[in-house]
Amino acid sequence: MISLNLKKTLKSAGGKIDLNLQLTIEKGQFVTLFGESGAGKTSTLRMLSGLLRPDSGTIKVGETIWFDSHKNIDLKPQQRKVGYVFQDYALFPNMSVRQNLEYALQKNQDRTIIGELLEFAELGELEQRKPETLSGGQKQRVALVRALVQRPEILILDEPLSALDLKMRIKLQEYLLQVHKKYNLTTILVSHDIGEIVKLSDRVYELQNGSVIKKGTTTDFFGLNKTSAKFRFSGEVLKIQREDVLYVISVLIGNDIIKVVADRTEANNFKIGDQVLVASKAFNPIIQKI
Amino acid sequence: MSIVGVEVESGEELMSVVIDSPDTAPYLKKGNKVNVLFKEMEVAVTTQKELDISIENRIAGSISSMEEGVLLSRLVLETKMGEVIAIISTKSLRQMGLVEKMNVMIMVKLNEIILAP
Numbered sequence: 001m002i003s004l005n006l007k008k009t010l011k012s013a014g015g016k017i018d019l020n021l022q023l024t025i026e027k028g029q030f031v032t033l034f035g036e037s038g039a040g041k042t043s044t045l046r047m048l049s050g051l052l053r054p055d056s057g058t059i060k061v062g063e064t065i066w067f068d069s070h071k072n073i074d075l076k077p078q079q080r081k082v083g084y085v086f087q088d089y090a091l092f093p094n095m096s097v098r099q100n101l102e103y104a105l106q107k108n109q110d111r112t113i114i115g116e117l118l119e120f121a122e123l124g125e126l127e128q129r130k131p132e133t134l135s136g137g138q139k140q141r142v143a144l145v146r147a148l149v150q151r152p153e154i155l156i157l158d159e160p161l162s163a164l165d166l167k168m169r170i171k172l173q174e175y176l177l178q179v180h181k182k183y184n185l186t187t188i189l190v191s192h193d194i195g196e197i198v199k200l201s202d203r204v205y206e207l208q209n210g211s212v213i214k215k216g217t218t219t220d221f222f223g224l225n226k227t228s229a230k231f232r233f234s235g236e237v238l239k240i241q242r243e244d245v246l247y248v249i250s251v252l253i254g255n256d257i258i259k260v261v262a263d264r265t266e267a268n269n270f271k272i273g274d275q276v277l278v279a280s281k282a283f284n285p286i287i288q289k290i
Numbered sequence: 291m292s293i294v295g296v297e298v299e300s301g302e303e304l305m306s307v308v309i310d311s312p313d314t315a316p317y318l319k320k321g322n323k324v325n326v327l328f329k330e331m332e333v334a335v336t337t338q339k340e341l342d343i344s345i346e347n348r349i350a351g352s353i354s355s356m357e358e359g360v361l362l363s364r365l366v367l368e369t370k371m372g373e374v375i376a377i378i379s380t381k382s383l384r385q386m387g388l389v390e391k392m393n394v395m396i397m398v399k400l401n402e403i404i405l406a407p
Contacts, residue, residue, distance in 0.1 A: 227327065228308040228315070228405040245359035246377065263330045263364070263375055282309050283401040 001027055002154065002186060006047055006057040010210065014038045019210030025203075027062070027153075030180050030187045032197045032218070035207035041190045044207070045156045048188075049084050050077035061154070078106070080154075083147030083185075087159040089139045091131040097142050098127040104149035117145040120182075121175075137168035141175070148183060155185045161196065170254060173199055194222060194275045195234050195254070222277070229279035233258075237274045240267055251278055292318060294405060296326055300370035305346045306403035317407035325406040332402040333376035335365065336395050337386055345397040349374070352393045358383065367396055 002025040010017050019040045025031050033041040046052035048059060050066070053074065059067040066075045091100050101114050118124050121141045131139055140160060147155060157176065161169045173196060180187045191197050197204060197218060204221040206214040214221065222234065235253035242248075247267035249260045260278055262270075270276065292311050296304045304326055312318040334345065351369035363383045365376045374396055388394070 226406055228306070228310060228407075230309055244362050245357050245364040246362060261329075261331060263377070265375070279404070281401055281404060283307065 001025070001060075001062065002048070003058070003060040004044070004048065006044065006054045006059070008043065008047065008052070008054045008057075008210075010040060010043050012038055017210045019043060021207070021211055023205060023212060025186060025188065027186050028184065029203060030177075030189070030201045031203045031205065032189045032191055032201040033207055034191070034197065034204050034221075035213075039207040040210040041207050042158055045084075045158060045188060045190065048080075048154070049082040049156060050075060050080050051084075081150070081152045083150065083152035083155045085140075085143050085147045085155070085157050085160045087162055089131070089143040091139060091142060091146075093131055096128050096130060097123055097134075100131070100142060101146050101149055104146050106150055109150070113149060113151070117148055121145045135168075136164050137172060140164065140172060144172075144176070144179065148179065151183070153184075153186060155180070155183075155187045157187065157189045157191075159190050159192070162191070162193070167255065169193075169196070176200060195236070198222060198234050227279055228281075230282035231285050232277060232279035234275065234277050237270050237272050237276055240270060240272065249276075251276060253278065293400065294318060296324060296405070298326070298371050300372075302349060302371060304398075304403060305400045306405055307400045308405060315407075317405075322407065327404040327406055328398050328402050330364075330375040330377045332398055333374065333378075334397040335367075335376050335378055335382075335386075335388070336397065337388075337392070339395060341395070341397075343397070344399075346400045347398040347403065349396050350393065351396055353388060353390050356383070356388070356390055367394070369396070 004021060004023040006019060006021045008019045010019055017040060021044060035041055043052060047054050054067065056069040065073050066080055067073060092103065095103065098114065101117060105111065118127055123141060126134065126138060161172055177200060189201060201218050204216065204218050205212050233253045235251040237249060238252050238257060239250040240247055247262045247264060249262050249267065249270060251258050251260060292308055294306050294308060296306065298304060310318060349369045349371060351367035351374060353365055354368045355366045357364040358380055361380060362377050363380045365378065367374045367376060376396055
């Protein structure tokens with residue numbers, strides 16, 4: 001269990017916010033911090049990993065206190081078992097893939113982990129390559145396994161996939177789930193992509209102006225449980241087209257574009273780019289072998 | 291699986307079949323409020339009051355407005371439950387001779403009704 005109780009005055013381009021946050025995350029869960037830019041998501045994660053010092057508060061992970069302003073406890077980042085993956089990969093350009101991983105090793109750490117991780121991430125053939133010769137997806141795989149070198153208990157993913165194209169994003173989402181399970185991690189994701197959040201996380205916490213304003217299981221949080229309909233997906237509106245007396249709304253769900261017929265009273269509520277839930281009764285779809 | 295009877299505010303009863311049971315979905319409890327959703331395309335319209343057909347949900351209504359399209363037509367029906375929209379083929383509309391102010395029965399099969407707690 002991770003218990004955060006953090007106070008910090010944050011200054012940003014948008015002004016000053018007083019972060020005042022209480023958060024508990026169960027061990028082994030995959031959770032998402034959701035909210036507008038400047039809400040305090042990244043600052044919270046930086047405080048958890050020891051990159052930013054809270055003004056006051058406590059951070060407790062399992063039975064260990066990582067930070068306590070009253071008792072003057074403040075573990076260094078390298079003493080905290082946290083793997084951090086950034087949106088921009090943050091790889092060392094002058095080092096090969098293998099060297100990037102080796103650089104993350106702690107003193108006297110068993111080196112066999114490097115080979116294991118390279119194999120797991122299917123990076124074996126690329127291990128001598130420099131980051132600039134890799135694709136975005138390959139770079140992010142390197143960044144991800146580099147975060148695992150020190151065998152962290154907590155994995156922090158700060159918008160890790162937002163720079164990638166859709167196909168690569170979907171592939172890496174599967175991969176993140178595998179990593180989370182295989183290494184028994186508690187994973188904290190920052191993402192704005194509702195489809196991605198629904199696919200990956202167990203719980204969602206919404207932050208606004210430095211506080212948690214809404215939390216719940218992912219399905220409850222996005223209202224996905226609010227109908228009895230079992231055939232349901234979330235996606236993004238691509239096109240709204242009038243056909244005869246009806247409207248046809250095209251929705252991107254994962255890699256597929258599906259079409260939903262809607263009456264004008266509904267169609268008027270949507271615009272292109274909206275995140276939507278598409279649902280039907282489990283009784284209606286047909287199913288066929290392919 | 292359950293068949294759920296829902297009493298609408300106007301007193302009519304609608305029926306829905308859902309995969310859930312009271313064990314898997316706590317909202318399935320007598321007296322609990324739910325919203326009832328169905329698609330305009332799934333609404334059938336008949337001019338006969340007593341029709342021998344396996345469609346469980348029937349509501350009396352009158353046509354308050356009509357929009358005739360090339361292939362499909364959109365009917366706005368005034369019922370005790372409130373306004374219901376039905377999309378039917380323009381061919382049916384013409385065959386049945388539907389016109390504004392006409393009294394009709396609307397029908398929805400129970401597998402088309404979604405419950406939203």
